[in-house]
Amino acid sequence: MNYFKGSEDYVLSPALRDNVNVSIALERPLIVKGEPGTGKTLLAHSIAAGLRKRLIVWNIKSTTKAHDGLHLYDTVQRLNDARFGDGDVSDIKRYIRLGTLGEAFKSEEQVVLLIDEIDKAELEFPNDLLNELDEMSFYIPETGETIKAKHRPIVIITSNSEKELPDPFLRRCIFHYIEFPDTELMEEIVHVHHPKMEKGLLREALKRFYWIREFDMLRKKPSTSELIDWLQALVVGGIPVKAIEKEIPFIGVLLKKKEDIDCVEKSGKSHYAFNTSMRTRDVY
Amino acid sequence: MFIDFFFRLKSYGVPVSMHEWITLHRALSLNLNDCSLTRFYHMARSILVKNEIFFDKYDLAFLDTFKEIETTDEMLEEILSGLKKVKELLLTEEEKREMEKLDLDEVLRNFEEQLKAGHYKGHVGGNKAIGTGGRSTQGAWGYNPAGVRIGQGTSRHRRAVQIAEKRSFRNYSSDITLDTRQMKVALSHLRSLLPIGLGERLNLEETVDATCKNAGEIELVWENREKKASKVMLVMDVGGSMTPYAELAGRLFSAASSQISKFKHFYFHNCVYQELWTDIERNKSVSTRELLKSEDNDYKVILVGDAEMAPSELTWVNGAIDYWYRNDTPGIVWLERFRDKFKNIIWLNPLPSRSWEYVQTVRMIRGIFPMFELTLDGLDEGVKYLMSGRCALY
Numbered sequence: 152m153n154y155f156k157g158s159e160d161y162v163l164s165p166a167l168r169d170n171v172n173v174s175i176a177l178e179r180p181l182i183v184k185g186e187p188g189t190g191k192t193l194l195a196h197s198i199a200a201g202l203r204k205r206l207i208v209w210n211i212k213s214t215t216k217a218h219d220g221l222h223l224y225d226t227v228q229r230l231n232d233a234r235f236g237d238g239d240v241s242d243i244k245r246y247i248r249l250g251t252l253g254e255a256f257k258s259e260e261q262v263v264l265l266i267d268e269i270d271k272a273e274l275e276f277p278n279d280l281l282n283e284l285d286e287m288s289f290y291i292p293e294t295g296e297t298i299k300a301k302h303r304p305i306v307i308i309t310s311n312s313e314k315e316l317p318d319p320f321l322r323r324c325i326f327h328y329i330e331f332p333d334t335e336l337m338e339e340i341v342h343v344h345h346p347k348m349e350k351g352l353l354r355e356a357l358k359r360f361y362w363i364r365e366f367d368m369l370r371k372k373p374s375t376s377e378l379i380d381w382l383q384a385l386v387v388g389g390i391p392v393k394a395i396e397k398e399i400p401f402i403g404v405l406l407k408k409k410e411d412i413d414c415v416e417k418s419g420k421s422h423y424a425f426n427t428s429m430r431t432r433d434v435y
Numbered sequence: 436m437f438i439d440f441f442f443r444l445k446s447y448g449v450p451v452s453m454h455e456w457i458t459l460h461r462a463l464s465l466n467l468n469d470c471s472l473t474r475f476y477h478m479a480r481s482i483l484v485k486n487e488i489f490f491d492k493y494d495l496a497f498l499d500t501f502k503e504i505e506t507t508d509e510m511l512e513e514i515l516s517g518l519k520k521v522k523e524l525l526l527t528e529e530e531k532r533e534m535e536k537l538d539l540d541e542v543l544r545n546f547e548e549q550l551k552a553g554h555y556k557g558h559v560g561g562n563k564a565i566g567t568g569g570r571s572t573q574g575a576w577g578y579n580p581a582g583v584r585i586g587q588g589t590s591r592h593r594r595a596v597q598i599a600e601k602r603s604f605r606n607y608s609s610d611i612t613l614d615t616r617q618m619k620v621a622l623s624h625l626r627s628l629l630p631i632g633l634g635e636r637l638n639l640e641e642t643v644d645a646t647c648k649n650a651g652e653i654e655l656v657w658e659n660r661e662k663k664a665s666k667v668m669l670v671m672d673v674g675g676s677m678t679p680y681a682e683l684a685g686r687l688f689s690a691a692s693s694q695i696s697k698f699k700h701f702y703f704h705n706c707v708y709q710e711l712w713t714d715i716e717r718n719k720s721v722s723t724r725e726l727l728k729s730e731d732n733d734y735k736v737i738l739v740g741d742a743e744m745a746p747s748e749l750t751w752v753n754g755a756i757d758y759w760y761r762n763d764t765p766g767i768v769w770l771e772r773f774r775d776k777f778k779n780i781i782w783l784n785p786l787p788s789r790s791w792e793y794v795q796t797v798r799m800i801r802g803i804f805p806m807f808e809l810t811l812d813g814l815d816e817g818v819k820y821l822m823s824g825r826c827a828l829y
Contacts, residue, residue, distance in 0.1 A: 166477040169467075169474050169477050170477060170478070172467065173462055173481060173482070174481075176462070176465055176467050177458060177462055177465075177467075177482075179458070227655065230653060234651070234653065318450075318485075321485035322452055322455055323454075325481045326480075326482075326484060326485045327481050328490065
């Protein structure tokens with residue numbers, strides 16, 4: 152029985168660990184959602200490393216069709232071969248290529264399959280995969296062959312909620328929402344990336360980081376990956392702790408929009424003027 | 436009690452299906468939660484709830500069902516808190532040796548007995564019961580090599596009921612304000628219902644041509660499928676009572692313009708008259724009459740405003756709030772002209788819907804346009820209405 156305990160280079164919350172194990176035990180795909188930069192994609196890499204399994208990644212683009220993941224019938228190649236007579240045209244199997252999903256099904260040992268950013272594809276995409284993910288098998292009409300998974304792959308699906316996923320699809324999955332890590336967990340995460348970071352600097356930097364995140368008005372809140380880049384910049388730049396208390400060096404690493412940088416720089420010490428909640432105006 | 440949880444979830448509006456409920460039971464029969472309520476909380480949530488906007492409702496239902504329950508987590512927590520304030524215990528070598536004789540089974544048995552007898556509360560020192568800094572076989576920071584250590588160190592795990600009580604997902608609930616990202620999701624519904632995408636299509640005629648020119652060697656010619664997108668017009672109230680919402684409105688704009696290819700926006704103050712402004716400072720303007728005449732009527736129009744004004748601003752000639760502004764047609768007539776021109780038109784109101792009934796002008800404008808709250812739910816409903824002409828409310 153597979154039991155995922157985590158891996159060295161990925162810090163995960165107990166709740167997420169449990170959910171991964173629930174999804175493995177129930178043989179259901181795990182959908183991972185969360186703010187950008189909270190390590191959704193890395194989770195699959197960590198599971199593969201932790202369970203010592205091969206990882207197969209299927210990157211979804213806006214033009215990806217469900218069919219692409221199963222198999223491809225290269226008609227043009229066949230036509231070309233028929234025209235110029237090289238190769239055995241009567242054997243259709245030569246022109247069938249398996250897609251990522253097909254490859255995962257055909258694998259001799261169990262694999263971890265990552266379907267990355269499923270929400271990028273068209274709305275119908277997840278629905279087209281319903282049966283294939285349920286039964287873990289599909290049929291190739293050209294050859295009359297049925298590809299069935301020898302070992303059900305562990306399926307991890309990530310979504311940035313660009314689009315809502317269809318209900319029937321969601322019903323068959325396990326869902327996990329990665330919360331933004333709190334300070335404690337964040338310190339652990341930073342420790343994995345920068346093990347030699349000075350404590351005082353880290354504490355001060357984190358304080359500033361969470362302070363920036365508290366602005367309601369930000370168009371794009373800085374995420375974990377930006378924090379790690381920022382800390383790297385601080386270390387490389389040799390910024391003393393005191394400098395962080397006064398101002399925010401390399402703010403461009405954290406905030407990527409001009410309006411956001413203006414907002415933080417204008418604010419001074421408090422959020423007060425910038426966080427007046429707009430919806431709580433209860434006049435009546 | 437367990438089936439109650441299912442119906443509680445339903446009554447709080449979490450969409451749970453039988454399919455998922457049965458999956459949960461399968462998970463329970465495999466004991467995936469390891470008999471712990473905290474793990475049950477997370478497990479059940481991952482199986483039953485598929486969108487973070489329902490996490491808060493899940494928390495409420497969970498609290499309702501499991502608040503009174505006493506769990507092993509809870510007991511452990513209590514023992515731990517009793518063990519907190521401890522000093523290291525110093526023992527002589529002789530005493531240490533004496534204690535090393537005890538074996539683990541005996542210790543565990545003793546531990547259970549003590550638990551049953553309820554000896555663990557606030558016990559400090561001593562040789563028998565669980566407590567702090569003592570020499571008994573249970574407890575933390577004490578000395579007994581054969582002892583059972585009960586979860587030394589502070590725990591990051593909180594028990595389930597506490598987690599639910601914290602309601603940390605309240606902000607994800609769909610009935611409160613939006614950030615840019617959420618708005619994008621909602622507005623993308625406008626887009627998602629139309630067949631768009633850069634799908635490639637084989638251009639058959641060109642292919643035949645090219646192949647012939649190539650002396651029979653096949654040459655394929657692809658073309659991009661035509662992109663069809665919706666046309667959206669946003670008309671927004673700025674200034675006056677809308678000032679607090681200006682930022683929110685700005686976000687709506689930035690979200691909208693990145694989602695929709697044909698996008699127009701205009702501003703007004705309190706009510707629409709013969710001019711609409713194209714900038715937020717209201718310096719440049721276009722004539723409303725011209726706009727109504729020249730634009731296609733298949734625009735989806737979204738008006739945003741609090742619809743809160745003096746009734747005279749709607750109904751009077753020269754009723755506009757800016758005293759230098761003269762309008763020879765009452766605002767309400769202009770609004771009706773908007774409605775008559777554009778079939779798909781809605782009004783979004785940042786005020787909470789429970790207050791709408793108390794404002795006369797809101798009631799009047801609701802008589803002209805279908806009105807929705809400027810929240811994720813409201814936007815969703817509104818977009819649905821724009822696309823299909825009907826929704827739950829209208």
